[in-house]
Amino acid sequence: MSTQPQHFLYEVRDGVATLTLNRPERKNPLTFASYAELRDLFRALADANDVKAVVLTGAGDNFCSGGDVHDIIGPLTKLDMPGLLAFTRMTGDLVKAMRACPQPIVAAIDGVCAGAGAMLALASDIRLGTARSKTAFLFTRVGLAGADMGACALLPRVIGQGRASELLYTGRSMNGVEAERWGFFNSVHEPEALLEAARAFAQGLASGPTFAHGITKKMLQQEWNMGVDEAIEAEAQAQAICMMTQDFHRAYHAFVAKQKPQFEGN
Structure with missing residues (x-):
């Protein structure tokens, strides 16, 4: 795949694509444009013969803070119902694209992993984190349902119905130690070793069948x-x-x- 994305970093090395959300000064929030570009990239990976596994991470000390308050949340308050539904379907299409792309996705999660960022982590196949990370499905904190981008289908299958219900009703943060204990994280690493651990895991998958x-x-x-x-x-x-x-x-x-x-x- 030759295209170079505009809204995040993307490199392929030894069969492993590393996708880095790259707005560290704002904790790597998503915008309308980056949602769409991420969706399109994961769809395109189905035809990317040079990519055998994917690492998804965030620049700086955070994974993703979710939808950008100024670029997304504000404008959403001004849209009509058809416009809102077009947006929510588009964000759901990103999760569909991640689940449909044939390559395993390994998420490397440090710091803030919130809202749509938590959904990017959840839609990945493997999640590696740090003890200091904070994962929150905080949709209820902004007056929305915990049902967003497939959360009510995906999260109970990963951590169980009761625990998923707690996180989706309360929107509270789950630290990395708890995330590993609950089965959301496959393993926990020191922050400075996280990305290398994710790449090593992805490399092992890329060298397999x-x-x-x-x-x-x-x-x-x-x-x-x-x-x-x-x-x-x-x-x-x-x-x-x-x-x-x-x-x-x-x-x-x-x-x-x-x-x-x-x-x-x-």
């Missing part, structure tokens, strides 16, 4: 709406497809030769 990773992500998303019997059948079909890949054969021959397989994603 990436076609199969894409199938895993697809099934994790798709099976939420299936019964157990349907899910078992869907996984039978998905696994049969993966058994046709060269990576499956490489793994077998490497095992027989007592070597580590070198996956190529095909």
Whole structure:
């Protein structure tokens, strides 16, 4: 993918794309334009053969403070219902694009992770954080429902219905230690080691069977709406497809030769 985004930093190295929200002086808030550009980038990643995994992070000491108060919240108070619905659908489309892109997304979360920023973290596949981070689904703090960008569907599946209900009703902050204990963070790191840990995790995924990773992500998303019997059948079909890949054969021959397989994603 050759396009260079205008509203955040983007680089690809050794199969790992690092996407950095880059307004550190304001704790990396989102604007109308950056929402749309993020949505478009994650959609485009489906065709980015050079990208095997993604790291999502924020510049400075914060992840993302959510929608910019001046660039988004203020203008929203002046829109009519069709305009408001167009905006809320657009923000939801960003989460859909993140869940639909085949590459695993590893979020590196330090400092403030609030509102739409918390949803970016939640829509990622893996979340690494710091003890000092503060994650808040603070929609109720501004008089809105906790139901935003898929929060009521996604959060209970990650941390459970009761804990999700608490965070979505109260809008309170969850520190990194609690986030790890509740299963929101996969692991907690020192701030200076966080980004490198996220990149190392993503690099490990990028060097694995990436076609199969894409199938895993697809099934994790798709099976939420299936019964157990349907899910078992869907996984039978998905696994049969993966058994046709060269990576499956490489793994077998490497095992027989007592070597580590070198996956190529095909």
